[in-house]
Amino acid sequence: MIKIVVLATVMALLVGGMIYSQSDAQPVKPTCVSDEDRVQIRRQVLSAVDDALHDHMKTLFITWIKDPRDQPGRASAGIQAAIVHYQRARADALKWNPPSC
Numbered sequence: 001m002i003k004i005v006v007l008a009t010v011m012a013l014l015v016g017g018m019i020y021s022q023s024d025a026q027p028v029k030p031t032c033v034s035d036e037d038r039v040q041i042r043r044q045v046l047s048a049v050d051d052a053l054h055d056h057m058k059t060l061f062i063t064w065i066k067d068p069r070d071q072p073g074r075a076s077a078g079i080q081a082a083i084v085h086y087q088r089a090r091a092d093a094l095k096w097n098p099p100s101c
Helices: 002-023 035-066 073-095
Strands: none
Touching: 035 073
């Protein structure tokens, strides 16, 4: 029993240390990107954002069908929020411009 308590304590300290050390981490940024890679990466990000919006809209609709409570207001609020986040993600992807190699 003592071994389990000691092991659990050590694991908790390790996990806590990992979380604490990651909180000060700076975002990783590429030092440079080739022009071809920049175009390809941006295309992939925009495609993923499009796919995510599509998937989210399907989820909202399925939820609407399953739970008609407070509809269509809840669905409309979810759609409006999704559109705002979609626009922000696209704008960020289009602004992304690391230095050329």
